[in-house]
Every structure is written in C-alpha cells, then in structure tokens.
Amino acid sequence: MTDARESAGLNGGGPARHAPGTPCWVSLMVHGLAVTEEFYGALFGWEFRPGAQQLGPSVRALLDGQEVAGIGQLPPGRHLPIGWTPYFASEDADLTAESVRGCGGTIGVGPLDAADAGRLAIGSDPSGAVFGIWQSAAHLRTAVSDAAGTPAWNELLTYESASVAKFYRTVFGHEEEPVVSADLDYVTLRLDGRPVAGIHGLGGCLPRDRGAHWVTYFLVSDLGDALDHLTHLGGQVLRPAHDSAHGRVATVTDPEGAQFALVERAR
Template identity: 35%
Template sequence: MAVRPEGTPCWADASFDDPPAAQDFYGELLGWTFGESAEEYGGYTQASVDGELVAAISPKMPGSDEPTAWNLYFATPDAAATAARIRENGGTLAEEPVQVGSFGTMVRATDPSGVPFCAWQAADHQGFGRTGEPGAFVWAEVCTRDTRKADAFFPVVFPFEVQRMVSDKVDFNVWKVAGAPVAGRLRMTANFPEAADPFINVYFAVSGVDDTVATAVRLGGQLLYGPTPSPFGRFAPLMDPQGAVFTVIDTADTEGPMPSFD
C-alpha cells in the first residue's frame, strides 16, 4: 500500500480500562476481529474486517487519568517537521516524536483549542487497510468551541485546503488534500454537553444505522442523538460502555440536497 498523502487520516485507536470488553462491544457492533496482543507494546491489539486492518484497541497505561476516547492519526512524511510546526503554531506536544519499532514514528499533540490528535510517519505499518466500507473508518471531524484557534492551526500544520459550508445554522469547514475531502472542523454548540472537551469525532461506516444503534444500546452503549438523515448519509453519534464517543454512518442512505461551500 502506498504511503498516504500528508494530512490524510491514516489510523485510529483507543485505550480502555477493560480492553476485552471493548473488543466484545466493537466486535459485535462493527464486525471486527482481533489479532494477537502485542505485549511488547503494552497489549496493543489490532482489529480487522475481512483480514484488512481498521483500528486498534489497547489497555490504558497504568496510572493514566486520560479519558477514554478515539485517537485519530494524520499521515506525515516527516514526524520531526510536523512536531516543529505544532510547536511553532501554538500546539502542545505530549512528548517528542517516538519511533515505534519498525512500524513508524508517532507524534501525540494537542492543538491550541484543546483537541488531542496524533500524526504518523509510516514505515512497516501503513495504517488503515480498508476505509469507507462497513466496519471501517470513513470520516472524522475536529469538534471545538474555539474555532478561531483550530482554523489558524491545522491548515498550517498539515497541507489542508479549506472550504467553508455556507450555512447560518452550522459552522463547519471541510479540509481537503490534493482536492479530496479528508476531514472536517465543526464548532461545538449547545448540542454538545457543556462539560464535553474538544475532541475528534471518528466516523465508522455501517450498513443500516438504525439496526446498528439498536445493537449498540443492547450492548450497553448510549445513543447521544439521532439517527439523523443528511445528504452525506444517515448517522448517529454513540458512546460506548466505557465512555468513548464515535459516530456510525450509512453513506448509502442519503437524504436532501448537498450543501454549498465557498
């Protein structure tokens, strides 16, 4: 697989207090199967659909007080250069770039508006083996209340072309790489709990959102709102039983005209 263009989402993972329970939840909900845990990397376990990598689950580090959340990785050809741009533009590095064996080099950071994210310089691990199909990553949105800071940061750290949705109801930008949409930026409004921290909302594709929501609730998850029709697909934000928020979307189930962008 070719290395993804810089700024393209290339991987997603999450750390849990109870990884086996998380595997049971996502395995039944999204059809994931799991490989062997890499004990030398803290029990990191990759998930697949039909033999193609889609995400990973791991235990939380001992003593960690970080909330349970999905992490999104943006591709970079040079982790050190990306880390330098993060620092120069007001972001915060969790640590200097870390080489992860022969797999690649990781950057963990937070943007000036408080959104955690990662960057990945691929080596042996190229990231997603499948995207845009049921059970796999399909989209992501940076959700923040301080859009001014996020808008001044991400398109400088990564080569994003920015298009703003023409709307008096939603403050939303699409980020493109080489003309192709790769992610979005959404202003958090009263629809979000007041105590909710800025985050990246990771979308997984499904076939049939309503049935997926019913399964999630049966497994102990929570429907946050919806399901909601849209021209991009019927979608529903969910919280898994351990508190990680994500969204499922059926991109084949569309409704309404596409919005305009300037």
C-alpha cells in the same frame, strides 16, 4: 498507546495512498481491553491480533484480514478521557511535531518508534483536541475501505472553526472550505481538492465536561440494526439517527464512554 498502521481510504473514495495530512488511522485507549474487544468485535465484526506492547497491552482490529484500528489499554490508575483518536499521515513525525509546537499545539507523547512499523506522536491542537501523527516505515499501501466497520470520516467538534482550521492548514497543508451560513460554523479540510476531515464550531453548545474533541464516523450497512445491536451490547445513543451530509448518522458511545458516530451512506 496503539501503533498506527495504514488504514482504509476515507470518505468513500476507495483505497488510497495516504498523502501527508490525510487521516490514516484511528486508535482508542481503554481501561478494559478484553471487554472492549468483545464490544467492537460484536458490533463491527472485527477480529483482533496483538499489537505493539512496548507501552502496554494493545491489539490491532482487523476486518477481512486488513487492519482498520488499534485499541490499547491504559495503565492502572490513569483516569484519562476515553475517546477515539485520529492520526494524520506525515513524512517526518519529528518535523511535524515541531510544527505543532510552533503553531500553538502541544505534544504529549513522542515522537517515538512504534516497533518496526513507523514513528508516531500524539498531541493536541490549540483548542485542546487530541490527535496523532503517523510516519510509516514502509511504503504506503492500500487497505480495506468503504465497507461496514471501517472509519469513514473524522470531525472535530470545537468552539469555533477559524483559528483551529488555520492550525491544521499550517501543520498539515490542509485547504479550507468553509460553509457559508449564518447559523452553521463548519469548515471542510481538503487535500488536493479531496475532503479529508471536518471542523464543526459549536460555540456555547460545546460540552464543557468534554471540551474540543475529534469524533470518528464508522460505516454501517443498516443504522437502525446497528443501534439496536449497540444498545444490546452495552453502548448508549447520545444523538438519535438523523440525516446529514454524510448520510444517516447517529452519535453513540461504547460501554466505557468513548464517543463515536455510526453512518449509513445514502444509497
């Protein structure tokens, strides 16, 4: 477990205070902490410092001295799926956790205190996708954003969007903006009119060995160079570079198999 901190403003909107329901942090649990630090440090220019240790070794990734993500080490023998987890801001993690349970989700960890930084919980929505809840102990603050190496977007890949979008609307107060298309099942989640996350229904194309899951997009300045660097560092390209609503995007994995996306915004 890594403790959550106030992270970059998402979606190119610049630094922002994180209203309840806003994605505010991402974390990753891995088997090899040192090797993972080396990979992401080389790929994104991250530096690291120790994080909360009450649930095992962890570090916080920093860019230009600002925290952008957390990485923790799984206990030996725990063969859990490796993946990036987005955290949604909450004014009361305990109440939000109760809402998750009441809406058909589950809470697997917490709510619990993360040292003096705040309070967190980790759960899953009715489709099985894992996400976090983060209640900051301090006043919300700004941090580095819209720069290469920072989270830019979080997108849920699931079987269908309607029922799970209702879950996030009820728990976090998200507004839904569905794409009207016969061949695309996509809903943008908004807060106060601002896009904060997406839900993509894949139907039968959802990988059975993975199930529903969140994918975090990280900004890069040059996607081609980033992909070359990633493969040289031991990562893999799952879906080559292609144009999207967010810019030029590729889906990749790190050496342990954690899936994420790289995005180069249109200039």
